[in-house]
Amino acid sequence: MSNLEQNFVAVIDNLDLPDVDLVDDVLDQIAATNARAGNSPDNSRRADRRRRMLVAVAATAALVMALTLTVTPVGEAVANWFGIGATAFDVDDRHDGGAADTAPPPTEADGDSTPGSNQSDPVPPPPSLSEDALGDPVEPMPAVTAVASLGPPDAVFDHAGRGRSFLWRDVDGSPVVLSARRTESVLSTKTLAAADQVEFLSIRTEPDEQPPMPAVWISEPHELNVAVDGMNLELAFSAGPVLIWIDNDVELRLEGVADKGRALALAAETTRGTQLLAAE
Amino acid sequence: MDRSGTETDHELIVKAVAGDVAAFGRLVARYQQDAVRIAAVALGTASDADDVVQDSFVKVHRALSGFDLTVPFRPWLYRVVVNTARTRQRSSSRRNNLRLRFASSSGRSEAVADGPDDIAVHLDQRRQLVDALNQLSPDDRLILTYRWYEQLSEAEIAEALDCPAGTVKSRLSRAMQRLRTEVEQTKMSEQ
Numbered sequence: 001m002s003n004l005e006q007n008f009v010a011v012i013d014n015l016d017l018p019d020v021d022l023v024d025d026v027l028d029q030i031a032a033t034n035a036r037a038g039n040s041p042d043n044s045r046r047a048d049r050r051r052r053m054l055v056a057v058a059a060t061a062a063l064v065m066a067l068t069l070t071v072t073p074v075g076e077a078v079a080n081w082f083g084i085g086a087t088a089f090d091v092d093d094r095h096d097g098g099a100a101d102t103a104p105p106p107t108e109a110d111g112d113s114t115p116g117s118n119q120s121d122p123v124p125p126p127p128s129l130s131e132d133a134l135g136d137p138v139e140p141m142p143a144v145t146a147v148a149s150l151g152p153p154d155a156v157f158d159h160a161g162r163g164r165s166f167l168w169r170d171v172d173g174s175p176v177v178l179s180a181r182r183t184e185s186v187l188s189t190k191t192l193a194a195a196d197q198v199e200f201l202s203i204r205t206e207p208d209e210q211p212p213m214p215a216v217w218i219s220e221p222h223e224l225n226v227a228v229d230g231m232n233l234e235l236a237f238s239a240g241p242v243l244i245w246i247d248n249d250v251e252l253r254l255e256g257v258a259d260k261g262r263a264l265a266l267a268a269e270t271t272r273g274t275q276l277l278a279a280e
Numbered sequence: 281m282d283r284s285g286t287e288t289d290h291e292l293i294v295k296a297v298a299g300d301v302a303a304f305g306r307l308v309a310r311y312q313q314d315a316v317r318i319a320a321v322a323l324g325t326a327s328d329a330d331d332v333v334q335d336s337f338v339k340v341h342r343a344l345s346g347f348d349l350t351v352p353f354r355p356w357l358y359r360v361v362v363n364t365a366r367t368r369q370r371s372s373s374r375r376n377n378l379r380l381r382f383a384s385s386s387g388r389s390e391a392v393a394d395g396p397d398d399i400a401v402h403l404d405q406r407r408q409l410v411d412a413l414n415q416l417s418p419d420d421r422l423i424l425t426y427r428w429y430e431q432l433s434e435a436e437i438a439e440a441l442d443c444p445a446g447t448v449k450s451r452l453s454r455a456m457q458r459l460r461t462e463v464e465q466t467k468m469s470e471q
Binding site: 004008013 | 316320326329333337344348351410413429460
């Protein structure tokens with residue numbers, strides 16, 4: 001250690017700093033912020049559900065930490081878990097919305113969730129990308145652009161107050177869909193078969209005090225098996241390449257972009273999830 | 281838990297995200313003093329450093345559910361602290377006359393001197409160094425603090441400064457050179 005470095009360390013160590021104990025102040029401020037946001041005991045069920053999802057997000061991230069990008073049994077388990085929210089909501093929307101006839105029928109109503117159980121079926125396009133959906137915009141264009149370089153979306157779909165999907169025709173005419181949903185409203189589970197096609201990533205956006213957002217890239221068409229809570233129902237169908245990421249308590253999903261680099265670039269320029277949902 | 285039985289940062293984060301407020305409190309307790317030091321280095325004064333750190337921890341808590349557990353926590357915390365300090369500094373009228381100061385008591389890294397003359401030399405060198413540090417930009421002060429005091433790796437420094445890892449070495453080198461130059465100028469001005 002040089003003399004300069006030694007003195008530098010001593011100087012920094014001897015700065016006249018307040019001897020702080022901020023724990024109570026920080027926790028009080030957090031409690032006050034939560035109270036203003038309406039997290040009262042009346043909302044305990046909602047809060048419990050949110051906490052459950054946040055635990056799941058954290059658990060996923062913790063598992064990601066332990067993984068390499070090579071395929072492992074653990075990786076498969078993580079992949080199976082990670083897609084829960086987005087897939088479940090798609091299936092739910094198929095049942096609630098006007099495009100229900102584009103979703104394949106339930107294959108095993110009592111719950112055969114074995115990955116790839118309907119591999120011999122023809123691979124339909126991902127549910128959100130159906131031609132029926134493309135031809136049936138149900139909402140006027142939103143005030144938000146959603147993804148800067150794609151411009152205003154060609155159609156917007158509201159999902160019963162639980163999220164929104166934005167749809168564009170890409171330059172080659174193929175559909176690109178961005179979906180945003182609150183993780184706290186996720187009620188379903190799913191199984192993703194193609195663990196070896198899953199890559200764990202993180203996405204950075206401004207402002208830079210935001211931590212990187214955990215993300216999953218699934219490069220190839222894959223099987224989805226979705227159990228819908230409260231309906232004693234399990235659906236199975238196929239989906240294309242998808243990028244899924246978590247922005248605080250909002251889950252975002254980009255479909256219809258086959259190139260990972262472009263998908264990540266689009267994700268990085270996507271409006272924050274809460275802003276997308278604020279337009280509801 | 282780590283080998284000593286202490287909860288790791290990531291364990292505390294997972295618990296905090298799950299709603300365990302006390303776990304987040306333990307995370308605050310673990311890093312508050314380091315964060316205050318970084319805030320003071322960024323601001324150029326200890327004034328307001330505790331407020332900056334309090335605001336920073338609230339921001340961290342708000343964003344915690346999206347934290348990527350594949351990266352270390354401390355550099356990200358420092359980044360939030362420095363950004364918060366910069367925001368506060370922009371709105372402060374005192375930003376042009378901020379100074380670092382010596383503490384009245386000895387710190388843990390105080391060099392052992394052999395006698396009164398040595399002590400005087402040390403104190404003189406450090407007083408000059410403080411004057412020199414005050415002439416440096418906050419970015420220079422921060423990168424030197426991250427490397428020499430906090431002993432962060434280059435990757436961690438890049439995370440804390442939000443810059444490409446490949447630029448850390450050259451930034452550090454330039455900051456060291458500027459510090460040496462300022463120290464020399466301080467000495468010359470006193471002669």
